Amino acid sequence: MSRREPPPRVLLGTRSLHGLSLATRDRILGVADRYREPEALAVTLSRALDAGAEGVLASPTPLLADTRAILRRPVPIHVVVPSLTEPERLELEPGVEPVLRRRLARSNPAGVRTAYARFTRPATLYGGDWSVRLPVLIESELAGMRTRDVRGIVLDAWLADCALAAGNRKLFETFIRFARSRFRAAAGIETHNLGLLVARLRAWDLAPDYAVAPVNACGLGMKPSPSEALAALGESPVPVLAKELCAGGATFESGAAFARAHGATGLVADVCELEDAGCELKAVG
Amino acid sequence: MIVTEDPAITRAGEEAPVEPPRPLRAAVFGLGRAGLQHAAVLSTLANVELVAIGDPERAARRNARGMGLAARAFADLDALLRHAAPEALVVATPFDLKASVVARALEAGAAVQMEGAPALPASDLAVLLRQAGQGRAVACALPLAHHPVFAAVRRVAASGTLGKIREVRASRSVSRVFSPAQQRAYAERGASRGVIAHTGMELVFLLVQMFGAPRELKATASRVYGTMEDEARGTWTLDGQARIAFEVSWSTPGFPRPATVIEIEAEAGRLLVSEDAMELDLVAAREDYPAGVTRLGRADVLPLARFDLDGDARWLEDTAFVAWAAGGSEPVTRLAAVLEAARVIDALYASAESGGRPVEVGRLEFRGPGEPAVPPEVGR
Numbered sequence: 001m002s003r004r005e006p007p008p009r010v011l012l013g014t015r016s017l018h019g020l021s022l023a024t025r026d027r028i029l030g031v032a033d034r035y036r037e038p039e040a041l042a043v044t045l046s047r048a049l050d051a052g053a054e055g056v057l058a059s060p061t062p063l064l065a066d067t068r069a070i071l072r073r074p075v076p077i078h079v080v081v082p083s084l085t086e087p088e089r090l091e092l093e094p095g096v097e098p099v100l101r102r103r104l105a106r107s108n109p110a111g112v113r114t115a116y117a118r119f120t121r122p123a124t125l126y127g128g129d130w131s132v133r134l135p136v137l138i139e140s141e142l143a144g145m146r147t148r149d150v151r152g153i154v155l156d157a158w159l160a161d162c163a164l165a166a167g168n169r170k171l172f173e174t175f176i177r178f179a180r181s182r183f184r185a186a187a188g189i190e191t192h193n194l195g196l197l198v199a200r201l202r203a204w205d206l207a208p209d210y211a212v213a214p215v216n217a218c219g220l221g222m223k224p225s226p227s228e229a230l231a232a233l234g235e236s237p238v239p240v241l242a243k244e245l246c247a248g249g250a251t252f253e254s255g256a257a258f259a260r261a262h263g264a265t266g267l268v269a270d271v272c273e274l275e276d277a278g279c280e281l282k283a284v285g
Numbered sequence: 286m287i288v289t290e291d292p293a294i295t296r297a298g299e300e301a302p303v304e305p306p307r308p309l310r311a312a313v314f315g316l317g318r319a320g321l322q323h324a325a326v327l328s329t330l331a332n333v334e335l336v337a338i339g340d341p342e343r344a345a346r347r348n349a350r351g352m353g354l355a356a357r358a359f360a361d362l363d364a365l366l367r368h369a370a371p372e373a374l375v376v377a378t379p380f381d382l383k384a385s386v387v388a389r390a391l392e393a394g395a396a397v398q399m400e401g402a403p404a405l406p407a408s409d410l411a412v413l414l415r416q417a418g419q420g421r422a423v424a425c426a427l428p429l430a431h432h433p434v435f436a437a438v439r440r441v442a443a444s445g446t447l448g449k450i451r452e453v454r455a456s457r458s459v460s461r462v463f464s465p466a467q468q469r470a471y472a473e474r475g476a477s478r479g480v481i482a483h484t485g486m487e488l489v490f491l492l493v494q495m496f497g498a499p500r501e502l503k504a505t506a507s508r509v510y511g512t513m514e515d516e517a518r519g520t521w522t523l524d525g526q527a528r529i530a531f532e533v534s535w536s537t538p539g540f541p542r543p544a545t546v547i548e549i550e551a552e553a554g555r556l557l558v559s560e561d562a563m564e565l566d567l568v569a570a571r572e573d574y575p576a577g578v579t580r581l582g583r584a585d586v587l588p589l590a591r592f593d594l595d596g597d598a599r600w601l602e603d604t605a606f607v608a609w610a611a612g613g614s615e616p617v618t619r620l621a622a623v624l625e626a627a628r629v630i631d632a633l634y635a636s637a638e639s640g641g642r643p644v645e646v647g648r649l650e651f652r653g654p655g656e657p658a659v660p661p662e663v664g665r
Contacts, residue, residue, distance in 0.1 A: 025561060085541075086542065087541060090595075091318065093317050093321055093345075094321050094322070094352065095351065095352065097348060098348075127344065128346075128348040128350065128351040129347070129350075130348075130353070131351070133351075161593070161594055162321060162594070163352060165328045165329050166324070166325060166328055166352045166354045166355075167353055167355070168352060192594075196329070219584060220583060223593045225591065
């Protein structure tokens with residue numbers, strides 16, 4: 001956001017389509033089935049944008065690309081990287097190289113930017129160095145997207161929480177700088193450990209444009225404890241977008257109210273939490 | 286806007302397992318997915334210093350350093366044990382190296398937690414247990430045993446709330462193997478056993494923990510994608526009356542994450558549990574539970590982890606292990622307890638290989654480290 005826009009107040013989330021949700025297994029499978037075709041997701045996305053959602057929080061999957069092609073209207077995207085299927089998430093060792101190896105083996109690593117990034121940060125010299133090689137991963141993940149649609153780049157908790165635990169300040173610093181300078185986009189960090197993230201960012205004197213973390217009245221996914229996470233949310237110098245609003249059984253409206261009342265700057269309304277995106281998002285917008 | 290309820294703050298008894306009571310030097314050997322997760326979790330624990338990491342593969346060590354782990358990295362286990370002198374070591378090596386690595390760590394005097402114990406025959410685990418002797422902490426990483434919902438069910442079963450058990454049905458499924466190549470990937474990591482050991486062990490461990498080890502069982506297995514079994518079913522009886530039946534599969538579509546379901550029919554009612562929730566339906570009020578249906582979701586059960594890495598279980602099991610290594614109480618996944626389940630697993634394999642014949646669990650003959658246990662009637 002050299003565009004330096006304020007953090008979004010409402011995003012439509014599609015993370016549950018990849019199995020990433022605290023909703024029940026039945027619910028996740030049902031939603032995945034409902035949005036199997038891009039047409040269905042396009043309708044929901046369109047309604048969400050009309051109802052005031054400022055974009056979509058999603059990984060750059062073929063489904064998202066097909067959906068955007070159907071919509072034929074600009075869809076601001078906050079891209080979560082890396083894009084992982086559920087089996088990849090459960091099988092790959094955390095790191096940049098394992099994901100890059102899969103990406104480069106599968107797809108044509110064309111794209112001048114990707115090639116340039118690989119040339120300037122070669123694996124032979126920097127292999128395994130998360131902070132040096134992360135830009136290569138981001139370039140390869142975003143290779144098929146128009147830069148002007150990318151409003152934010154969000155580091156997936158799969159990588160972010162490991163680096164956070166290990167105290168890898170350099171990774172976060174590199175990520176924030178790269179997202180802003182290369183894509184002129186907001187730098188977001190997804191975490192399932194909000195308390196630790198806020199404490200570390202403060203200690204490291206780093207300020208991403210926003211963090212994305214679970215916030216719900218049941219305290220699910222709120223670490224180190226629900227009360228400490230809420231305290232961190234209230235005191236965080238970094239804007240926090242609340243996700244998993246309905247975890248534990250809350251309604252979307254009450255979940256949104258809870259998050260806002262405790263200091264969340266914005267909301268990520270996942271498709272698995274919405275029955276009618278238009279009405280529900282309008283109500284909380 | 287008025288928020289009238291705030292259970293996140295007011296929930297009573299919010300507590301987490303106790304972290305080690307004294308400073309502890311910890312290390313991780315094997316820096317694949319599980320090893321990195323253990324290293325990450327250990328880095329967040331109070332009173333735990335991650336003094337070393339190790340892996341024979343240079344790329345794995347570089348990846349771990351790239352993650353931000355500042356501990357000294359070793360290619361060789363002996364060098365790690367000699368120079369870093371960890372008091373607690375997490376072993377997350379490929380399956381075929383595990384027993385020897387654990388044995389060397391025990392010789393060096395470290396407490397050990399091993400990832401992937403299910404892949405080892407009970408005879409190997411028995412040798413390790415003997416080697417550990419009295420007072421040495423040896424545990425196994427079985428995240429399902431630490432899953433808050435299943436931990437709550439274990440407590441319910443132990444409390445006698447359900448009364449006499451009549452029937453137990455259980456299943457564990459995951460969508461993991463749908464081609465010979467995917468099965469080969471397990472074999473390349475040193476695995477010689479299939480779904481019973483890899484997917485079923487955690488379920489069998491839970492069943493044995495809750496209801497005790499059987500004297501006799503039978504099992505059948507089917508091989509779809511290679512030499513290892515892809516699906517299996519097993520049954521045994523408790524005290525000659527209650528029947529336990531389970532099935533495991535790593536080739537069922539629709540289960541991106543492992544899904545476990547246990548259904549218990551008992552004289553006092555019925556209990557149904559999955560990773561999402563526990564549902565207890567009692568005929569009359571018993572212990573702390575009222576008559577009728579009581580549903581406890583993930584948010585309602587304790588304990589809660591203080592760091593989330595792919596869920597709560599990893600933090601809970603590592604905390605329990607290092608607390609034990611520092612002089613605390615034994616975790617549920619101590620090797621002695623896992624050995625009981627491993628004997629059941631061996632018997633399941635023996636029965637499946639003999640076409641589903643009944644096999645006595647207690648009569649397994651252990652021929653020595655590295656060799657599978659063989660029931661006498663099958664061996665003849």
